[in-house]
Amino acid sequence: MADPQSTTEFLLAQCRRYPALRPEDLLKFLHQSVFGCGHFVTDKTAGLQLIQKELAALPPENCGGNLEALDGGFCRLHLRYLRKNGLSPQTLFNLFALAAASPAGNAAALEEKLACLLALAREGRLPFPYGEAAQAVQAWRNAGFPACHHSEEFRRAYAPAYRVIRRAHVWLLPLLASLDRQLAAKKRVILALEGGSAAGKTTLAALLCQIYPDCSVFHMDDFFLRPEQRTPERLAAPGGNVDYERFSREVLTPLHRGETVQYRPYNCHTQTMGDLTEAAPRTLNIVEGAYSMHPALAGCYDLCAFLQISPEMQKKRIRNRNNPEAQTRFFNTWIPLEQAYFAATDAAGRCGLILEVDG
Secondary structure, three states: OOOHHHHHHHHHHHHHHOOOOOHHHHHHHHHHHHHOOHHHOOOHHHHHHHHHHHHHOOOOOOOOOOEEEOOOOEEEEEOHHHHHHOOOHHHHHHHHHHHHOOOOOOHHHHHHHHHHHHHHHHOOOOOOOHHHHHHHHHHHHHOOOOOOOOOHHHHHHHOOOEEEEEHHHHHHHHHHHHHHHHHHHOOOEEEEEEEOOOOOHHHHHHHHHHHOOOEEEEEHHHHEOOHHHOOHHHHHOOOOOEOHHHHHHHHHHHHHHOOOEEEOOEEOOOOEEOOOEEEOOOOEEEEEOOOOOOOOOHHHOOEEEEEEOOHHHHHHHHHHHOOHHHHHHHHHHHHHHHHHHHHHHOOOOOOOEEEEOOO
16 A cells, blocks of 8 residues: 555655656656556667667766655666766666566556645645646546656756666665676676675575676585584684685686686585586676685685675574574574674675665
């Protein structure tokens, strides 16, 4: 159910920010808030070319800021962000396409927001009369709420140039921009995703594979010590419970040489080595998992990011994902080992980016 107070505040904020707007501009913003942008992603080649064309024509001082939240699960990312931060048009288009594929709202949710718009117009709080707003809403409703365009007044005053993306992806923009700057300068990039249990490293790696299709992922969980390696001396060393020597030899060294990676993942549950895995080096190569920034490995990456999760959120996620026995292992063994490693090696401080995990 829509939040009338949120919608009211959103509409008034748009009017303050864009005093030249007309009714169709507010209708467009509400359509984006509810339905996102799926109707625009039909031809991927043309979609990318359009972003490139708009970016090339962007005035030096494009109005509108970098990012604007819509009244829902989407937001507008202005193309000036690309120019200022190095995010590539291809990455923006891929985020745009992911937003288009996301679940959207329905006509009932839109009607609730339109009721707020009409109430504000009736009270004289919008920059156009109630009759004009009511007529625009009714005509739009009669047409079945199709996607609409900005008014000519809005275009002349503000030269809008943006794409709609998911709010859930906003926290990744610094990482994506950093990756794009690296990828613009190098043929192949190796990224480390470090962080504690349940921080979302594996989930983020999978999402990055959607944004960057030419991508491989390597999991530190496949390189924990085998039983015969777990000596008291080794386990006492910060980060010593991972076989970083084997990881360096079998994964990072061939990646740097541009050679095919070959390794056998270790299965912690069965305590056995799995079948041989092969992976050719890709444009983006992700190493995800706690201990990826072990001092013996840290110099091997082009970029590293630390996923910072609060203790409360970490506990909640672990309890939601695991049975009581596994929870006990996390809380009594694995998390204390991670925390000791983080404290002793300053893993977060040595990462180029710290991403605060939210939700």
